[in-house]
Amino acid sequence: MENYDKASIPSLTDCLKAADETRELLIHQGCYMEIPALLERFYQAGGVYLVYDENTREAAGKLVGEILMGARVPIRGEFCFPANPRLHADYPGITAIKEGVSALSNSDGTVPVAIGGGTINDLVKRAAAELKRSYLCIPTASSVDGYTAYGAAVLYEGYKQTMSCPAPLALAAEPDVLAKAPSYLSSSGFGDLASKIIAGCDWIISDTVEPLGAPGAERIDNKIWNMTQPGLMDYLERSIDAARGSGDAVIALFEALAITGFSMQAFKGSRPVSGSEHLFSHVWEMDDLSLDGVPVTHGHKVTIGTLAATACYEIFFADPAGPPSPPKHYVRPGPSQRTDAVSSAFKGNRSHDQVLKTALEKYMDDRTVSRIGEAVRDNYRELRERVLARLLPYGKLREMLGRALCPLKPETIGLSRGEVIATARRAQMMRNKYCLLDLAWDMGVLETTLSRFEDSEEYLY
Ligand SMILES: [Zn+2]
Known part of the structure; x- marks a missing residue:
């Protein structure tokens, strides 16, 4: 960082x-x-x-x-x-x-x-x-x-x-x-705070594609960015013992979380503090995710979402030479195929109509999509540098979350590793708020990214 x-x-x-x-x-x-x-x-x-x-x-x-x-x-x-x-x-x-x-x-x-x-x-x-x-x-x-x-x-x-x-x-x-407060609540807050790392990375992606006409993309507002991003690692370090009941750590954690809320007030939106990782969590919230009959806390869902989103980032930006390529005979799904895919992903869910509406609102015409793909490939090195400077490497993130008593494995929140990875597809459909999942989908490489995720021996174990 x-x-x-x-x-x-x-x-x-x-x-x-x-x-x-x-x-x-x-x-x-x-x-x-x-x-x-x-x-x-x-x-x-x-x-x-x-x-x-x-x-x-x-x-x-x-x-x-x-x-x-x-x-x-x-x-x-x-x-x-x-x-x-x-x-x-x-x-x-x-x-x-x-x-x-x-x-x-x-x-x-x-x-x-x-x-x-x-x-x-x-x-x-x-x-x-x-x-x-x-x-x-x-x-x-x-x-x-x-x-x-x-x-x-x-x-x-x-x-x-x-x-x-x-x-x-x-x-x-x-x-x-x-x-x-019970330890699990403080570790939930810590996970919610750690998620701002991904929110920052997604804001960089969003900032890059906004001038190209991507829906749901927002430029970085430096004043708001400075409220949440530069001090984040310091706050995380100072908060690490919050779940063990340390008075100083719990104050630091509360202050940091309060600041992120203030940044939302100032920005009039959640962009500064919520990205792909919260989308994973939103899917599980809709599914009423619980473990042994007890609902999993927001922060614990977000923690696993943050680990999953970090894995997606590392895979997407793994190659210094360029982003993953779409499969050989990849054809971008047309609006009706997209409708079918979203419909079947949310079949029987009470939110079906709302998600379908959102997914179609952010469905772009071919010209805009190819402009975005071109710009990302042309400016890949610079974008990669900006994102990796912000991203906390997976190993370090995992170690930090472990020290803060946060859940590290999908099973801890009642999910299998495969279910967490598969959630990325539904998470991408849900909100009109441009993030890495959108970029990967628009470039036709979301499936490649997820299958590498699936095959890796590092992530979500
Ligand atoms: Zn949150």
């Missing part, structure tokens, strides 16, 4: 300033004591509606409730999800919160407060937006980058989608609570 001058990396405060929805992030010991003042200053709150689950009520909810009562902030109501089964970010949860708030006799001026992990935050974020009010976030684990992000990842009509809704106006994260 390339080195950056540390002085050029924006601080957490700079990143918070760049965000246009979140106004305050408290992360220091005792910061819950400042919650009443936050409610007064940013919300002019007439009262609060607390949302937690049985675990996060114990971890933080009770203490927050006591502090609020001590400060005479009216607690107008509460909603407690059961601890088991593990909560899903699906629409009925949002409806339940909305109905709870709307049923209050003095609902006006009541601020929803999300006390929990990524799922509770997403549910409250969307419910608050539908109620046309701001909410306060009290994160209880360094487990996802979504706390400070615009939008909520919600399963709606069988399709995992980012439903639009503003980030919280303010957050209060108590380091002691974050450090006591």
Whole structure:
């Protein structure tokens, strides 16, 4: 990975300033004591509606409730999800919160407060937006980058989608609570942070093909890039012991994840922090991937997605002389063949129509595709250099994820190696957001890449 001058990396405060929805992030010991003042200053709150689950009520909810009562902030109501089964970010949860708030006799001026992990935050974020009010976030684990992000990842009509809704106006994260979170939540957050390596590589690909008219491609915005990419390796190193409960590591991890959320707020999209690796994860989210009946966390799915995407990158850019070539008699599938392929890949899935629509929206005419192929081959050396300077080599990535107690093998998240590799095909169809999987498909080499992946003795073992 390339080195950056540390002085050029924006601080957490700079990143918070760049965000246009979140106004305050408290992360220091005792910061819950400042919650009443936050409610007064940013919300002019007439009262609060607390949302937690049985675990996060114990971890933080009770203490927050006591502090609020001590400060005479009216607690107008509460909603407690059961601890088991593990909560899903699906629409009925949002409806339940909305109905709870709307049923209050003095609902006006009541601020929803999300006390929990990524799922509770997403549910409250969307419910608050539908109620046309701001909410306060009290994160209880360094487990996802979504706390400070615009939008909520919600399963709606069988399709995992980012439903639009503003980030919280303010957050209060108590380091002691974050450090006591279950280890698997912190390792999930670490995996979600490591995924930004691939997001950076995909942004380079997207930046290269945008001028050629590729749909779903975006240019690199240097200000946003500098928020997330140059400081990433340093944050990963400092976060490595988060899942072991190290206070400093858990703070570093939370800060890094918060920054990635701020970068999404500033960019108005997820491009800076989510790429091919999240597409793998989205497919598994749609499939309700679980292990022994327990849903696999977002961050653990993303971790395996990051390993798989890194393998795809290394295979695609393995040869210094040029990208893989399509098979000898390769003919690019026409629109109707493409329709059939997408249709059969998502047959019986509730998201079938939506995915088909997306896949056809990003289906390019032959001229644009050959322009992209030509440009990539002509500028291959430079592109390869840029990407490999950003990519963490597979062996190093695996070693780092292992130290952070992240899953390394597909079986750990309930999948076989073959299933993970095959997911790349469906992942490529899902979103109109140009990434390496799109480039490989457009150049007719996705299958070559995946069969080399399949044959390798290095990846995903
Ligand atoms: Zn994520």
